Amino acid sequence: MHSFRELLEQFEKRFNIQEFPEQPARLYDAARHMLHMQGKRIRPILCLMGNELFDEIVEDAFEAAAAIELFHNFTLIHDDIMDKAPLRRGQITVHEKFGEPTAILAGDVMLVQAYEHLKYISAEILPDILHAFNQAARLVCEGQQLDMEFEARHPSEIPMDAYIEMITLKTSVLLSVSLQIGALIGGAGDRNIHHLYEFGKYLGIAFQIQDDWLDAFGDPQQIGKQQGGDILSNKKTFLLVKAYEIADAHQRQQLDAAFQHNGQQKVQQVLALFEALHIPQWAETEKKKYTERALHHLEEIAVISSRKKPLEELVNYLLNRTS
Amino acid sequence: MHSFRELLEQFEKRFNIQEFPEQPARLYDAARHMLHMQGKRIRPILCLMGNELFDEIVEDAFEAAAAIELFHNFTLIHDDIMDKAPLRRGQITVHEKFGEPTAILAGDVMLVQAYEHLKYISAEILPDILHAFNQAARLVCEGQQLDMEFEARHPSEIPMDAYIEMITLKTSVLLSVSLQIGALIGGAGDRNIHHLYEFGKYLGIAFQIQDDWLDAFGDPQQIGKQQGGDILSNKKTFLLVKAYEIADAHQRQQLDAAFQHNGQQKVQQVLALFEALHIPQWAETEKKKYTERALHHLEEIAVISSRKKPLEELVNYLLNRTS
Structure with missing residues (x-):
């Protein structure tokens, strides 16, 4: 079995020679600009781990992993346009630059x-993998x-269950399908694939809660961005949706008022209200709840325990990260 | 063998039940809005014709044809955003509406x-078709x-050969690959596929010349849009690039001056200069030249002549259309 770090190294070696044509230079410079932003590569590594859960990692899994990482980067480019985001990972976004x-x-x-990249996958499993990929992409x-x-x-008009459904689609599905495709390549059966998919789904929700918590309460030095970036941009986060859900009429007014401010004043006021509403504690509890659900499904996968170790370590890393 | 009209009818019957999910309604309403604009369906029919050139039309060809038509509509939605086009086929564009x-x-x-749709194609030919499709899409x-x-x-800074290269990529490649994919499904060999691809390439160039000519010199009643739309929007057309190529210094100044005007005055002045430079005659000659090249490659395809009839009729229709 390989650790995240080992798989990352193997993946990067292949992925970084990703070759785009020379011309039209501007088009491919824009594509390269995105790929050079170096994300965490969680999704392709999940694909490799999904594969290694059932078999030795084969070439097909590296092709699928590359496809998944490219898909993820495609969504980031288009999302940044839609969100009019000037920066991503501390760098100028593709649409701002090009x-x-x-x-x-x-x-x-x-x-x-x-x-x-999917084209290189063995013909006998290609239709199933193409279908899983398309489904997730949609x-x-x-x-x-x-x-x-x-x-x-x-935010008071967004029910928590609708919010979780959105996060499931936007974040969890791609984690799930990354694992699923790796497992399909490894020859996994339906039952195991089902549990792996569910594992990815709950991992994604827990991951997003951690992400939202870090943005609000993490150490700005460590996360490498401004504290309260989500608050400053009025982003609907788990924390905000929950805060409005449990706030009484007076607290809602206070939240509304805080969002009328700008800069650090806004951040500090909103954070104080989050604290008063015990949102950090709630987030911790929810993160634990979804993590346990994820681990339950991992438990249910019928392979020897030692094979699950890299995924358990990854869960641990992702959900306790400080950056 | 089936005529364009017969194949169109068969294609529409299947394509129009294209089902998108109900939710999110706004997303799929936007997709449906584009599909309801009813194009000419040239590309999917070329795919079916490419198939029928070598064999009876099979289910795979209808799936590929649907994929090609959806791809074409995807490019139209995104192109209209990039071009800030308010209208397409006389209707409000997707980005203007949604x-x-x-x-x-x-x-x-x-x-x-x-x-x-490609997923449904027989596994043994799927990798080749996926590759051809991706190549063309890129x-x-x-x-x-x-x-x-x-x-x-x-326009004086665009060499004609670079312009033709652009049109080849933007227009011809998709016609070529539509034929190619149909032929691959029909079991065609490399040599026949090569000639079919070249046929599509030259057909595309001739088609674009006809399109540009119609926009400038066609009957507005028949083409259903304003005469000189391309001139009004300063679009780089075959006619314009050629006009600047052959104009002397004085005529270039006149062209530059004409483009400073607006509305019908602009259209009439530019058209008069096109006439003075014999651009309509040149366009007719070029269209014939590329049509002959296309037909030469059709000729070279080793199947009995009667099988080529629908494609010959399509060439005739596309290049002599008045709308």
Whole structure:
């Protein structure tokens, strides 16, 4: 079995020689700009881990992992356009640097490139993998649409279950399908794949809660971005949706008022209200709840325990990270 | 053998039950809005004709044809955003009706849906077809990028060969690959596929010349849009690039001056200069030249002549159309 770090190294070695054509230079410079932003590569590594849970890692899994990472980067380029985000991972976004039209096209061409990697997958499993990939891709688009629609609403008008459904589509589904595709390549049966998919789903929700918590309460030095970035941009987070859900009429007014401010004043006021509503404690409890659900499904997968170790370590790392 | 009209009827029957999910309603309403604009369906019919050139039309060809038509519609949605086009086929564009973010996503989800149709293609030929499709998709994106870059240049700075290369990528490649995929499904060999691909390439160029000519010199009543739409929007067309290529210094100044005007005055002045430069005659000659090249490659395809009839009729229709 390989650790996250070992798989990451193997993946990067192959992925980084990703070759785009020379021309049109502007189009492929835009695509490369995104790929050079170096994400955590969680999804492709999940694909490799899903594969290694059932068999030795084969070439097909590396191709699928590359497809998944390209797909993820395609969504980031297009999401940043839709969200009008100036920065990502501390760097200028593709549309800010190259303009929206080229950014749209760079995303498109990256999605096509993702499918080109799938082409190399063994013909006998290709239809199933293509279907799983398409299904997930569609759901991720649906999640982004719901996210945008939620952004236009007042947070008190977003029921928690609808919010969790959106996060499931936007974040969890791709984690799940990464594991699922790896497992399909490894020859896993339906029952194991079902549990692996559910594992990814709950891991994704727990991951998002941790992400939202870090943005609000993490150490800005460690996370490498401004504290309360989500608050400053009025983003609908787990914390905010929950806060409005449990706030009484007076507290809601206070929250509304805090969001009228700007800068650090806004952040501090909202954080104080979150504290008063015990949101950090709630987030910790929820994160634990979803983590336990995830681990329950991992438990249910019928392979020897030692094979599950890298995934358990990954859960531990992702949900206790401070950056 | 089936005529264009017969194949269109068969294709529409299947394609129009294209089902998108109900929710999120706004996302899929946007996708449906595009599909309801009813194009000519040239590309999917070329795929069916490519198939029938070598064999009876099989289910795989209908799936590929649907994928191609969805891909084409995806490019139209995204191109319209990039070009800031308010209308397409006389109707309000997707981004004008639903906003840019939803239009970007509707395009994305349509591209994914295209790949979902490919999933149904027989496993033994799927990798080749996926590769051909991806290749074409990438080239079409490159063509759109070049088109945008050309739009930012003065027409005198666009060499005709670079312009033809752009049109080849943006228009011809998809016609070629539609035929190629149909032929692959029909079991065609490399040599026949090569000639069919070249046929599509030259057909595309001739088609674009006819399109540009119609926009400038066609009967507005028949083409259902304003005469000189391309001139009004300063679009780089075959006619314009050629006009600048052959104009002397004085005529270039006259062209530059004409483009400073607006409305019908602009159209009439530019058209008069086109006439003085014999652009309509040149366009007719070029169209014939590329049509002959296309027909030469059709000739070279080793199947009995009667099988080629629908394609010959299609060439005749496309290049002599008045609307």
